[in-house]
Amino acid sequence: MPVTRTSESYRRRSLLSGVPQGAAALRRVAVALAGLVAVTVFGTVGYMLLGLSFIEALYQTVFTVATVGYSEVYExxxxxxxxxxxxxxxxxxTVLYNLGVLVEAVTEGHLREYLWRRKMDTSIEQLRDHLIVCGYGRVGRASTANLVDRGHQVVVIDSDAERLAGIEVPFVVGDASSDDVLRAAGIDRARALICALDTDAATTYATLSARALRPDLVIISRARTIDSKAKLVLAGATRAVNPQLIGxxxxxxxxxxxxxxxxLDEVMHDDDIEHRIEGVRLGNRSPLVGRTVAGVDVPGLCGATLLAVRKPRKGEFVPTPAGEMVLEAGATLIVFGTPDQVDRLRGEAGTLAS
Known part of the structure; x- marks a missing residue:
């Protein structure tokens, strides 16, 4: 059945307002069924007061309400x-109202939409250490595809339901600056958030909301202009990226x-290349903290090559660090190796990826 522009527009508005038509349809079905039960109880009690047994009263009520037309069992x-x-x-x-509500819910797909949305919400609630992509435009779509190709779990947020048609990852339709929408996407359990909305203002508001909810979250925000990069960092972005400048x-x-x-392009983005350039951050309790670069011997420890060390708190990069350099807590080791080699280094360092 084709969907008219009016009904599609209404559906999108109701999704954005947080009151999906599916939930309203389910409530109408519940009210209709409650009314049917009330009528059945009313009829059964009434016939019992007229002298029928419970079974006789229930039987008489059901075929009377259903308009079957059997002969009466009462005097x-x-x-x-x-x-x-x-x-x-x-x-x-009441019966006709029930039929109308059920037919509407099934034929217009509201009930199916609601049940599907509940299933989607349940799948998002089960995610841990996933990434949230706010905005499914060109940048958001490319980021999502790259993350999925690398085996990461992603939840997409976008205010335009048409953009998300046919998407194969969990998503939430809504305003990415809304605390409720961010919570629905599982921001409290997310590993990082990528914000690439249509305007710098929208990206700034979403960044502020995300940072308020998760002070420790890694937030990468897209800046449409060079001037907006500094503002996005002030708003709470871990890093602001200008795709045009990078391109x-x-x-x-x-x-x-x-x-x-x-x-470098193949190493960072081509899944057919086994080796990767990755970072391993040293925590406060890492056994590598306090040791020298020569004492750690990264190639001998895991087989990967140590390219550089970044000093703590987003400090400077030290390429090909000298052997006597002492590793500090919060420093990041930039290494070149296979995923297995990098995982071995993380295991030895007792850390997660930076």
Whole structure:
């Protein structure tokens, strides 16, 4: 059945307002069934007061309300006939209302939509250490595809239901700056959040909301202009990224250093390449803290190559660090190796990925 533009617009508005039509349809079904039960109880009690047994009264009520038209099981008195007329008027109206509500819920898909949404919400509630992508435009779509290809669990937030049609990852339709929407996406259990909304203002509001809910969350925000990068960091972004600036720099790198740029591009983004450049951050209780680079011997420890060390609290990078350099808590080891080698280093360091 084709959906008119009016009904589709109404459906989107009701999703964004937080009152899905599916929930309203389920409530109408519940009210209708409650009315049917009330009429059945009313009829059964009434016939019992007229002298029928419970089974006889229930039987008489059911076929009267259902308009089946079997012969009466009661003695035909004026009181019984008046009560039956009242029951028919009330009962038939209730049955017709029930049929109308059920047909509407099934044919318009509201009930199916509600049950599907509940299933989606349940799947999101079970996620742990996932990533949230706010905005499913070109940048959000590319980020989601890359994360999924690398085996990560992703939840997408977007205010436009049409953008999310056919998406294969869990999603929430709503305003990414809303605390309720962020909680529905599981922000309290998320590993990181990528914010790439249509405007810098929307991205800033969503970043502020996410940072207020999770002070420790890694938040990567897309900046449409260079000037907005600093503002997004002030709003709480761990890092603000300008895709145009990065794209321009990469194009220049390919023009000047094609082989180097292509190698780094494949290492960072090509799933067919086994080796990766990854970071391992040292926690306060890591056994590597306080030891020298030479004493740790990363290649001998796990087989990976140590490229650089970043000092704590987003400090400077030290490429090819000297052997006598002492590793501090909060420092990040930038290594080049296979996933197994990096996992062994994390195991030795007792840390998670940076």
């Amino acid at each position: 035909r008195t004026a009181a019984a006939e008046i009560f039956t007329i009242i029951l028919i008027v009330i009962g038939v109206g 321009g720099r990469r194009m220049a790198s390919f023009a000047l250093y094609a082989d180097v740029a292509e190698f």
